[in-house]
Amino acid sequence: MNRIFILTGLLAASSLAAFGAPLCSASTGVNVNTLALGCEAGPYLFDNFNWTDANGSGGGPVTIISAGPGQLISSIDMVFGTSLGAAVTQDLHFTFRVSTLNGLAGIYQTALSATGSGSGSHVAERGCTTVIDQDAGTCTGTVLYDYAAFAGQTIAITPNANNVGVSQLFVWKDLNSDVRGSLTTFTETFQTPEPMSLSLFGAGLLGLGLIRKRRKA
Numbered sequence: 001m002n003r004i005f006i007l008t009g010l011l012a013a014s015s016l017a018a019f020g021a022p023l024c025s026a027s028t029g030v031n032v033n034t035l036a037l038g039c040e041a042g043p044y045l046f047d048n049f050n051w052t053d054a055n056g057s058g059g060g061p062v063t064i065i066s067a068g069p070g071q072l073i074s075s076i077d078m079v080f081g082t083s084l085g086a087a088v089t090q091d092l093h094f095t096f097r098v099s100t101l102n103g104l105a106g107i108y109q110t111a112l113s114a115t116g117s118g119s120g121s122h123v124a125e126r127g128c129t130t131v132i133d134q135d136a137g138t139c140t141g142t143v144l145y146d147y148a149a150f151a152g153q154t155i156a157i158t159p160n161a162n163n164v165g166v167s168q169l170f171v172w173k174d175l176n177s178d179v180r181g182s183l184t185t186f187t188e189t190f191q192t193p194e195p196m197s198l199s200l201f202g203a204g205l206l207g208l209g210l211i212r213k214r215r216k217a
Helices: 001-019 195-216
Strands: 039-041 044-053 064-070 074-082 090-100 109-117 122-126 145-152 154-159 168-177 183-189
Touching: 039 183, 064 168, 109 122, 109 145, 122 183, 145 154, 168 183, 168 195
Parallel strands: none
Antiparallel strands: 039 044, 044 090, 064 074, 074 183, 090 168, 109 154, 109 183, 122 145, 122 168
């Protein structure tokens, strides 16, 4: 009985944490800096958005273009607009947090793609288990991945370091367009465990439950 109360309390806490957050698909065209409560997509809550002009050359805002199921199994795509492109190099720093609505370790893999023009236009990204410094891109926790996608390039789905799953992930991005190009959008993909992994996990829990019942009998 106590376990039921504890489980109910955890579910209630996770619901309260996301209470009031709109769906990301309903936040299209919105400057992410105005999303005080963040937004939800699939099993995830996206919040703590912050973008800044890193070199004073203009650009931005960063907006949500679309959100929903991705092409990969059990994945969610978040497409952002950047409005970067001028006769000078433009640079934005962009941070946010993604966490699972159920509090479980459901963030295992990520992917990234960038659209735009110019050989130097790119999105550099870091994922960490703790808050990342907006300017330096450093964190005190575990760095789960580092990669960069240039305009027209896609970084394939990449597991976190040591294949660990986390319940929250802090993301830092350096959004850059070169003097002869632009960075128009980029797509972020987050993937939960594959269905087979979930099935095996569920089967393991079921097996443990059956063993306990037999012992009680």
